[in-house]
Amino acid sequence: MSEREARLALSCVIExxxxxxxxxxxxxxxxxxxxxxxxxxxxxxxxxxAREFRSEPxxxxxxxxxxxxxxxxxxxxxxxxAELEGCEPVNDLSGSPLGxxxxxxxxxxxxxxxxxxxxxxxxxxxxxxxxxxxxxxxLGKAGFVTVSGGAFGxxxxxxxxxxxxxxxxxxxxxxxxxxxxxxxxxxxxDRVAEDGVLVTEFAPGEHPTRSRFLGxxxxxxxxxxxxxxxxxxxxxxxxxxxxxxxxxxxVVAAVPGSVHSAQSYTPHRLIRAAEAVLxxxxxxxxxxxxxxxxxxxxxxxxxxxxxxxDPEQLRVFEAVPARGGMSAGELSxxxxxxxxxxxxxxxxxxxxxxxxxxxxxxxxLPRRRRAPTA
Amino acid sequence: MSEREARLALSCVIExxxxxxxxxxxxxxxxxxxxxxxxxxxxxxxxxxAREFRSEPxxxxxxxxxxxxxxxxxxxxxxxxAELEGCEPVNDLSGSPLGxxxxxxxxxxxxxxxxxxxxxxxxxxxxxxxxxxxxxxxLGKAGFVTVSGGAFGxxxxxxxxxxxxxxxxxxxxxxxxxxxxxxxxxxxxDRVAEDGVLVTEFAPGEHPTRSRFLGxxxxxxxxxxxxxxxxxxxxxxxxxxxxxxxxxxxVVAAVPGSVHSAQSYTPHRLIRAAEAVLxxxxxxxxxxxxxxxxxxxxxxxxxxxxxxxDPEQLRVFEAVPARGGMSAGELSxxxxxxxxxxxxxxxxxxxxxxxxxxxxxxxxLPRRRRAPTA
Numbered sequence: 213m214s215e216r217e218a219r220l221a222l223s224c225v226i227e228x229x230x231x232x233x234x235x236x237x238x239x240x241x242x243x244x245x246x247x248x249x250x251x252x253x254x255x256x257x258x259x260x261x262a263r264e265f266r267s268e269p270x271x272x273x274x275x276x277x278x279x280x281x282x283x284x285x286x287x288x289x290x291x292x293x294a295e296l297e298g299c300e301p302v303n304d305l306s307g308s309p310l311g312x313x314x315x316x317x318x319x320x321x322x323x324x325x326x327x328x329x330x331x332x333x334x335x336x337x338x339x340x341x342x343x344x345x346x347x348x349x350x351l352g353k354a355g356f357v358t359v360s361g362g363a364f365g366x367x368x369x370x371x372x373x374x375x376x377x378x379x380x381x382x383x384x385x386x387x388x389x390x391x392x393x394x395x396x397x398x399x400x401x402d403r404v405a406e407d408g409v410l411v412t413e414f415a416p417g418e419h420p421t422r423s424r425f426l427g428x429x430x431x432x433x434x435x436x437x438x439x440x441x442x443x444x445x446x447x448x449x450x451x452x453x454x455x456x457x458x459x460x461x462x463v464v465a466a467v468p469g470s471v472h473s474a475q476s477y478t479p480h481r482l483i484r485a486a487e488a489v490l491x492x493x494x495x496x497x498x499x500x501x502x503x504x505x506x507x508x509x510x511x512x513x514x515x516x517x518x519x520x521x522d523p524e525q526l527r528v529f530e531a532v533p534a535r536g537g538m539s540a541g542e543l544s545x546x547x548x549x550x551x552x553x554x555x556x557x558x559x560x561x562x563x564x565x566x567x568x569x570x571x572x573x574x575x576x577l578p579r580r581r582r583a584p585t586a
Numbered sequence: 587m588s589e590r591e592a593r594l595a596l597s598c599v600i601e602x603x604x605x606x607x608x609x610x611x612x613x614x615x616x617x618x619x620x621x622x623x624x625x626x627x628x629x630x631x632x633x634x635x636a637r638e639f640r641s642e643p644x645x646x647x648x649x650x651x652x653x654x655x656x657x658x659x660x661x662x663x664x665x666x667x668a669e670l671e672g673c674e675p676v677n678d679l680s681g682s683p684l685g686x687x688x689x690x691x692x693x694x695x696x697x698x699x700x701x702x703x704x705x706x707x708x709x710x711x712x713x714x715x716x717x718x719x720x721x722x723x724x725l726g727k728a729g730f731v732t733v734s735g736g737a738f739g740x741x742x743x744x745x746x747x748x749x750x751x752x753x754x755x756x757x758x759x760x761x762x763x764x765x766x767x768x769x770x771x772x773x774x775x776d777r778v779a780e781d782g783v784l785v786t787e788f789a790p791g792e793h794p795t796r797s798r799f800l801g802x803x804x805x806x807x808x809x810x811x812x813x814x815x816x817x818x819x820x821x822x823x824x825x826x827x828x829x830x831x832x833x834x835x836x837v838v839a840a841v842p843g844s845v846h847s848a849q850s851y852t853p854h855r856l857i858r859a860a861e862a863v864l865x866x867x868x869x870x871x872x873x874x875x876x877x878x879x880x881x882x883x884x885x886x887x888x889x890x891x892x893x894x895x896d897p898e899q900l901r902v903f904e905a906v907p908a909r910g911g912m913s914a915g916e917l918s919x920x921x922x923x924x925x926x927x928x929x930x931x932x933x934x935x936x937x938x939x940x941x942x943x944x945x946x947x948x949x950x951l952p953r954r955r956r957a958p959t960a
Contacts, residue, residue, distance in 0.1 A: 343845060468842030468854060471717060471866035480842060483857060483864045490858045492845035 217267060218242035219283045219311040224270055224415040225249070225261050229427030234307025238297055242310065273416045274313065277390035278405075283311045288320045296434050299459040302452070305427045309413045315389045316409035317579060318380045320435075323409060327357040327382065328497060329436035329457070331429075332366025333448040337475050340366055340443030343467055343493075345373030347440065350494030352379030356501075357408070359384065359436045361428060362397055366442045366450075371404060378534060378577065380408035384435065386420035386428040387412065393420045407579055411435075429453040438463035438501055441488060444478035451478055458487055463500045465491040517566070524549055528557045529566055537574025591641060592616035593657045593685040598644055598789040599623070599635050603801030608681025612671055616684065647790045648687065651764035652779075657685045662694045670808050673833040676826070679801045683787045689763045690783035691953060692754045694809075697783060701731040701756065702871060703810035703831070705803075706740025707822040711849050714740055714817030717841055717867075719747030721814065724868030726753030730875075731782070733758065733810045735802060736771055740816045740824075745778060752908060752951065754782035758809065760794035760802040761786065767794045781953055785809075803827040812837035812875055815862060818852035825852055832861055837874045839865040891940070898923055902931045903940055911948025 213221070219242040226233050226249075236245045252259030274281065282288050289312070296308045314320055328351050330344055348358040348370040358374035360367040362383035374381040383404045387393040389412055392401045401410055413431065414424060429449055433439055433456035441464075444450035457464045466488035469476030482488035491497050518526060531547035532538060538546070544554040558575055561567045568578045587595070593616040600607050600623075610619045626633030648655065656662050663686070670682045688694055702725050704718055722732040722744040732748035734741040736757035748755040757778045761767040763786055766775045775784055787805065788798060803823055807813055807830035815838075818824035831838045840862035843850030856862035865871050892900060905921035906912060912920070918928040932949055935941045942952050 339844065467845060468850070468857075468864070469845075470713065470843060471841060476842070480864055480866050483842075484866075484870070490842070490854055490864065492854050492858075496858070 213243060213246065215242050216281075216283050216311075218246040220267060220270070220281055221246055221262070221265055222249075223310045223413065224267075225265050226258065227423070228310045228413045228415075229305045229307075229424065229430070231301040231304050231306045234296075234310065237310055238307060270416060273390065277315065277416060279313050279315045279389050279416065281311055281313055282320070284308065288314070290321050290324050290435055292324070292437070293431075293434050295460050296430065299430075299456065302430070302455055302459075303423065303426050305423070305430060309431065311413070313389050313412050313414070313416070314409050316405035317407050318382070318409040320382070320409050320411065323357045323380055323382050324359060324435045326355055327359050327436040328501075329359040329432045329439040329453070330366065330370035330442060331360060331432060331439060331444075331450045331453045332370075332442040333444045333450060333475055334363050334365040334367075335445065335475070336365040336369070336443045337469075337473060339469060339473070340467075340475055341369040344369035344442045345376070347442070347467075347494045347497060348373030348381075349377040351497065352377030352381075354494065354498055355379075356498070357381060359432055361385070361425075361432055362392065362394075362401060362404070362410075364394060364396075366444075368397060368400060370442070371400060375403055380406075382408050382435065383410050384428050384431045385410060385412045386414065386424040388414050388416040388418040390416045391419070425449060426452055430456045433457040433462060434460055436462070438465065438497065440464075440491065440497060441466040441479050441482060443467070443469065443473075443475040445474050446477050448478055451482075454482060454487060464488045465497060465500055467491060521561075521566075524553065525557050525561065528554055529561055532567060532575055532577060534577070537570045537572065537576035539574055543575060587617060587620065589616050590655075590657050590685075592620040594641060594644070594655055595620055595636070595639055596623075597684045597787065598641075599639050600632065601797070602684045602787045602789075603679045603681075603798065603804070605675040605678050605680045608670075608684065611684055612681060644790060647764065651689065651790060653687050653689045653763050653790065655685055655687055656694070658682065662688070664695050664698050664809055666698070666811070667805075667808050669834050670804065673804075673830065676804070676829055676833075677797065677800050679797065679804060683805065685787070687763050687786050687788070687790070688783050690779035691781050692756070692783040694756070694783050694785065697731045697754055697756050698733060698809045700729055701733050701810040702875075703733040703806045703813040703827070704740065704744035704816060705734060705806060705813060705818075705824045705827045706744075706816040707818045707824060707849060708737050708739040708741075709819065709849070710739040710743070710817045711843075711847060713843060713847070714841075714849055715743040718743035718816040719750070721816070721841075721868045721871060722747030722755075723751040725871060726751030726755075728868065728872055729753075730872075731755060733806055735759070735799075735806055736766065736768075736775060736778070736784075738768060738770075740818075742771060742774060744816070745774060749777055754780075756782050756809065757784050758802050758805045759784060759786045760788065760798040762788050762790040762792040764790045765793070799823060800826055804830045807831040807836060808834055810836070812839065812871065814838075814865065814871060815840040815853050815856060817841070817843065817847075817849040819848050820851050822852055825856075828856060828861060838862045839871060839874055841865060895935075895940075898927065899931050899935065902928055903935055906941060906949055906951060908951070911944045911946065911950035913948050917949060 249262040293308045344366045352374045358370050359382040360370045371381045389410050429452045433453050439457040441450045466479035466482045483490045527547040531543045544551040623636040667682045718740045726748045732744050733756040734744045745755045763784050803826045807827050813831040815824045840853035840856045857864045901921040905917045918925040941949050
């Protein structure tokens with residue numbers, strides 16, 4: 213059995229985020245840990261589960277749900293996750309994941325390379341929801357992907373803000389990706405999976421538990437170079453994410469709010485304790501991300517790729533819908549540019565990377581949208 | 587002419603807060619500076635003003651308005667002001683004041699010994715006004731006097747909150763105390779003067795100017811061991827007060843608010859730049875003030891002086907109005923305690939320092955309220 217197969221098997225049979233498992237795999241390798249498990253006492257429930265485990269049905273289940281499994285060393289495995297090895301366990305959890313289940317059109321390493329985790333409470337206020345969406349959208353425009361947990365409240369607002377700026381986004385879940393939790397976000401998760409990616413440590417079919425939410429927080433903190441807490445009450449899980457982010461020496465920031473709002477309790481506490489830097493918007497987040505962030509922050513003001521387009525090209529480009537495709541005829545009508553010119557403009561825009569054609573020859577924005585170099 | 591007389595004369599003839607004047611007086615003494623001024627060229631307007639100056643009408647004017655003039659070395663002169671000598675000039679202002687004009691029943695040194703400056707913008711929001719009042723009231727209950735500038739907005743809310751907790755308060759003004767500015771706060775200033783004190787560097791009859799407001803900010807920062815910015819826009823004078831407070835190594839704190847509020851711009855900026863510590867309420871301010879502050883903060887929760895009173899005594903004590911006096915007969919009616927018992931209780935309360943009798947033998951709360959040791 214290969215290391216990859218052993219990691220897959222372990223991640224299905226054992227609670228994968230627990231410290232004893234990740235520590236043993238880091239020290240001995242997954243093959244050895246798996247072999248030891250198989251040789252365990254007949255009656256030990258874990259060893260019995262290991263002996264009964266067959267990977268085929270899991271892989272079929274995963275394939276049916278469009279999921280893939282990656283392990284350290286794969287091109288899509290984010291190098292940042294290795295830094296988790298240096299963290300002390302929190303709530304008996306720690307370590308780099310055994311493997312990750314992914315679903316979606318994005319590449320996890322590419323997406324998280326320039327990313328920001330936005331976290332906060334489920335029971336947030338409209339204020340927090342607005343700011344999470346605004347920051348995610350502004351970061352998206354500056355080329356930064358939002359990583360969050362897909363939960364109600366701040367998480368969902370952040371994912372939606374990111375999507376609204378036509379940026380891909382990453383949801384890290386505490387359940388199997390074939391049953392993403394919460395169920396009410398199924399449509400949101402489908403949109404995330406279009407250009408972004410859904411991520412989890414947990415095997416197909418698995419349900420979230422309290423401990424798995426905490427393990428998930430550790431992955432959110434590890435995947436992004438910065439974590440922003442928008443709103444969080446005294447007992448919010450966001451506090452836990454920040455503990456991980458600080459252990460990982462990530463940039464940690466928090467958004468202030470009314471001193472009378474229970475949902476600003478944790479942000480204020482973190483700022484006061486110098487565990488987080490106060491930020492009032494995306495521009496200040498980008499400043500914290502260093503020269504790379506600052507350049508990106510200024511770029512939309514100084515120049516946009518579309519600045520190089522002439523007015524007629526711009527009218528055609530802006531007629532293309534945010535999602536889905538549209539025929540050249542429809543685009544000619546929408547933009548008011550005659551079909552003859554429109555066809556030439558569409559070709560030119562495709563050549564510059566602004567547009568692409570789908571299988572039915574409709575024009576659409578590129579699936580994995582990169583800022584075209586105009 | 588004595589040093590005191592020279593300081594008084596200088597403070598009437600020269601713009602007293604300007605760096606050149608305070609620096610010369612600190613180096614040469616006021617007598618020498620005044621003598622030099624008198625010996626100045628015949629045509630020099632300042633020297634002519636000096637030669638024409640007579641102190642008697644000023645002192646009469648001051649006495650009529652209930653004002654007194656203090657100089658360094660007087661018991662009421664706060665030692666903290668000397669620390670201004672170490673500050674670089676800001677806007678051409680610096681240095682310890684030549685003298686201070688005071689009006690009010692309080693002792694400036696006693697009042698500012700345990701004090702907090704609360705500052706902010708005139709054009710504040712209801713949020714800022716509420717918090718300024720809350721913090722000042724809580725600090726007042728913990729035995730801390732609020733120092734502020736008597737302006738509209740945050741200043742007035744802070745003074746009022748302090749007064750509401752039956753604590754004295756200190757207003758530092760940018761005009762002569764016989765014409766306190768703003769005029770609309772005349773009633774407020776009269777209340778401040780009851781148990782607290784109005785303070786200024788500027789001679790009777792003087793009007794406020796932009797430069798004098800800035801000079802006033804320097805005194806606010808210097809008089810209190812801590813300065814709290816509640817709300818301040820990008821160009822608020824509170825920023826100037828903080829510059830002084832930081833130069834003086836005072837505790838500086840700021841209250842967060844909505845990131846969408848222009849009035850929270852400066853507090854957020856200060857916190858972000860580590861020029862101020864984030865505070866969400868009086869308890870956190872008291873923590874910053876150190877062991878003394880913390881003890882005071884806990885005191886109201888752990889025990890109050892009135893805890894030692896029996897229920898009947900408490901009913902009589904609580905029947906005494908917050909302001910003004912009341913006869914024993916009225917207090918008996920209000921408290922429901924028969925007059926015979928009531929008289930004995932009133933005497934006992936007076937003995938313990940909870941009450942006093944005014945000139946018409948009415949019972950009232952002590953003018954300078956100290957926490958009685960029950």
